[in-house]
Amino acid sequence: EETQGNGVEASIPGIPRGWTGSSTARALCQLYYFPETEEKVKHLKRKNAELALIAKRLEERARKLQEANLKVVNAPVAMKGSSLELCKKACAHQRAKDLTEQASALLAKDKQIDALQQECRELQAKLTAGKEGPHCLNLLDFDHLLRESQKEVLRLQRQIALKNFKESRQSSKTGSKSSSSIAANCLGPSVPTLDTSINYSSLSKGVQLGEPTLEFELRKKRKKCENLEHEVRKKHKRCKELVSIVEFENADLKLQVVLVTKERDSALQKSQGLQTKLENLEQVLKHMRDVAERRQQLEAEHEEAQLALQEKQEEVRWLQQAQAEAKREHEGAVQLLEAQVRDLEDQCRSHIEQFSLLSQELKRFQLQTGKTGPLTSTLVTSELPLMPCCSIPQSQCRQWEKGNCCQKWMSSGAAATSQKQVKRLESQSSSSKSESMQNSPKSCPTPEVDTASEMEELDVDSISLIPESGSQGPANLQVFLARYSYNPFDGPNENPESELPLTAGEYIYIYGDMDEDGFFEGTPDAPLDVQAEPGPSAGILVISWLPVTIDAEGSSNGVRVTGYAVYADGQKVMEVASPTAGSVLVELSQLQMFQVCREVSVRTMSLYGESSL
Known part of the structure; x- marks a missing residue:
């Protein structure tokens, strides 16, 4: 060019x-x-x-x-x-x-x-x-x-x-x-x-x-x-x-x-x-801005969740402290009851010794006179089926009826007077406590030697007064005698199922305090559909159940739920401190115990005790 x-x-x-x-x-x-x-x-x-x-x-x-x-x-x-x-x-x-x-x-x-x-x-x-x-x-x-x-x-x-x-x-x-x-x-x-x-x-x-x-x-x-x-x-x-x-x-x-x-x-x-390409880059930039905004929003939500978690942890810590304090009070009450039981046992032994001395003296008196009155024969016949027990004065029984006693009594005989229905609402109860309730004697007036007519009315032959020395009583026990019969379903009540039917003449044992409306709080309901299944990997066991509440502040049967307790053959193995928990993983150290046990149960925990089976 x-x-x-x-x-x-x-x-x-x-x-x-x-x-x-x-x-x-x-x-x-x-x-x-x-x-x-x-x-x-x-x-x-x-x-x-x-x-x-x-x-x-x-x-x-x-x-x-x-x-x-x-x-x-x-x-x-x-x-x-x-x-x-x-x-x-x-x-x-x-x-x-x-x-x-x-x-x-x-x-x-x-x-x-x-x-x-x-x-x-x-x-x-x-x-x-x-x-x-x-x-x-x-x-x-x-x-x-x-x-x-x-x-x-x-x-x-x-x-x-x-x-x-x-x-x-x-x-x-x-x-x-x-x-x-x-x-x-x-x-x-x-x-x-x-x-x-x-x-x-x-x-x-x-x-x-x-x-x-x-x-x-x-x-x-x-x-x-x-x-x-x-x-x-x-x-x-x-x-x-x-x-x-x-x-x-x-x-x-x-x-x-x-x-x-x-x-x-x-x-x-x-x-x-x-x-x-510029339009595509603008779209990518817009998407990145949206992602950044979403990330900031998630970070803010994460911070809020952390604050809420800290509050819940503080609340759980406070509840644990309250539970520990209640446990210490319960242990103190149990020790006090044990001391009272030992005193009553001593009194029972002294009364037995006194009764044996009186019996020997009565025999000597019969041998000396050779006469047997109707009163003494009645006393003798009534003494023969009695097991060694303590003689409790009538005044002391009345004090128990007023709610000042802390030991519960229950009938263990098969007579007609022991078949009275006993209705109670517990604040702290477990399976071991219910067993001790069944084995403990019923509160009843013990007649003195010279009051044979009262003994016939109370039918003492069918009463077994054998106190349980190792039982743990509740923190607050009240005993009431029903004077009238009451059926809540006969009245114009909105919630009759929440009231207790009464029969005149039966004893009512109350565990816990009465609220301002005259209602007593009972134990929470037990969880349903308890299952034990193998976990996602070998050596892990998953125990699942249906919780009684879905709210962290929820309640059951009028009491606030604090968690759940897992039992293996009636022995408590672990606790879950969450009212809404529905499952728990069993550790390797506890797996052998669950493999050997015959029955696995879960009970609802509250400040007033655990639910029954």
Whole structure:
């Protein structure tokens, strides 16, 4: 490409040094972006071709004119003066007319060229207004080069026309009428010039010149004509070179336009791809922002959950402390009850010894007197089925009925008086406590020796008073005697199932405190659906159940639930300190115990005891 540009620059002397092939391509590429500019350039090329054709015709006309002049000079013709004068006048008049027509045609062409130049200037102004740069200067140089070539062609045409006119005027003096008419016909319709007025005085002066002068001038004009023909050939050749260069550059520029169009299309495709990627990145960025906001929200919820967990842990710690304190109070109460039981056992032994002494004394008295009264026989018969027991005064039993005693008693015989129903509500009860309740004696008045009628009424033969020395009593025990019968379902009660039916004459044992409405709180309900299943891996056992409450602050049977206790064959193994827990994993150290045991049970824990089975 650089070699082609250098060749073009060397072949066109009017082009500046900085106007290389690539700059011309860029300049004309800018022109081809406008269809109107391309049309104007094509029109200028056509005009340039027409001018070249006119120059060629001028050369042919000049050659024919020279041949005609030689014929006129070599062939003298004798003519009369009057006819020659008329011929000269007619020839001059016709030549003036032809020259006027040709001058008007040339002026019209000049106007067209000026109009085209004006349009080129307007297009050039549009291009310079759109974008200023070095290629605009190159376009100016190219336009200037075209105008100079056109002016040069016009100047050559005018010089040739003037030369031919002078030669024809000189040859008209010595030529015949026929030769003058031939010369006029040859030159008239084809040779253009710009001279629009001819003076007949100049023609008359040319006729009066001599033949030597005409020959000298003819040779001189021939030489000038040859020089002009040579210059016309050079200009025509240069015009052809310029046309070929312009065509070559035009083809090159079209190729570059195609390449630039392809590059533009690829750039548009890349731009669309980048736009799509940008939209995708914006969506990803929006998603990341949403994720960050969600993460912040989760962190805030996590902090709130941690605070709630800390509060629950503090509450559980407080409950554990309260449970430990209640356990200590319970142990103190149990120790107090054990001391009271030991005192009662001592009193029972002393009463037994006293009773045996009285029996021996009664036997001695019977042996001495030999008489047996009805009272003593009754006493003897009533003494025989009695087991060794303590004699409890009636006043002490009444104190127990008022609720001041802390030991529970229960009947273990099979008589009718021991079959009375005993209804109770416990605050702290377990299976071991219920067993001790069944084995403990019932609170009843023990008659003294001299009150046989009361013994018959209470039916002492069916009462077994055997206290349990190792039993653990509740923290608060109250014993009541029902004076009237009461059925809650007979009255207008909203919740009759929460009230205890009473039978007149039976003892009611109450564990716990009474609330302000006169209700006693009992033990919670036991959990349901207890199952023992193998865990997710070997060596792990899962014990599951249905919790009695789904609320961390929930209650069952009027008492607050604190957790659950797991028993294996009646022995407590572990505790779960959660009211809503539904399962627990058995550790490896305790697994063997559960594998050997026959029964696994779960009981509900509360501040008032555990649920029964």
